[in-house]
Amino acid sequence: MDDQNLPFFGEDLYQFVRNEILQTCQPQQAQEMPQPQESRQRFSALDSNELDKLEHGRVEKCTEWSTVWGVKLFKAWLQERDHDTACEQLPPEELAGLLRQFYGEVRKDDGTPYAKASYACLRAAIHRHLTGPPYHCKYNILKDKEFQAANNLYIGVLKQLKRDGKDTCKSYPPILASDLRKMFETKTLSVDNLLMRTKEQNLGYLGTTWYQLAVCRDNCVV
Incomplete structure (x- = not known):
């Protein structure tokens, strides 16, 4: 090969390799480009029925x-x-x-x-x-x-x-003190320690809570 053609051959080869590299890299760069994220609305859009x-x-x-x-x-x-x-x-x-x-x-x-x-x-x-x-x-x-x-x-x-005596809204009679004492003695109503109670005592505590809430509501006591 003539020595005078070597520089041109070398330049052509350089351009060829450069173009091949660019063509190979361009699709890859396009794939690697991050896709723009879809914008999300901050507030909900509700119609009148939903409201x-x-x-x-x-x-x-x-x-x-x-x-x-x-x-x-x-x-x-x-x-x-x-x-x-x-x-x-x-x-x-x-x-x-x-x-x-x-x-x-x-x-x-x-x-x-x-x-x-x-x-x-x-x-x-x-x-x-x-x-x-x-x-x-x-x-x-x-x-x-x-x-x-x-x-x-x-x-x-x-x-x-x-x-006229026609107000049919009737209240239950009050619980007698003796009956209330008996319910606590038999653990029907219970205030035992929460961590030491059995299943039956838990039911007693539930009944106690309900009773106290009912009394507070009826007597308007906080």
Whole structure:
């Protein structure tokens, strides 16, 4: 080979090898490049139904059932009296007049009046229904002045029940001191050390806790 061609041969070989290396490395570099991460939203996107579901969760199941019962009873009365059952759309003044009449006329299926506690649950159920989702009424049937006449009649119904001796809400007789002492002696109620109690004593401690909570609730003692 001519010596004069060696530099050119060497330069061509260099360029060839360089191009091959670049072609080999370019796909690898493309694969190694980090992919951009998808942007994540910080806040959740909830529709109105999902928001209402969360708001409904503020009350317990038993309270929710009580609300359904009270509203169903009120709307049954409205229908029987040929009134619009869409009470949620009524202005406060008109609703107040209907509630006043309803409090005075509502009865059980057998025609007897409800107990005092049932009247309280009934009024509270209607209030929860109106102020909860999806209606969110701005008025308060328990306190607002538009409903003062209705609430006065409600109180009058409760007092009349008491005067007539028809308040069927009855309390259990108080526990005698001798019976209470016997329950502690027999470990029916127990305050033994937690780490040294048997299964039966654990049940006794559970009963003691329940008893103390019930006494505090009934006597309003903290």
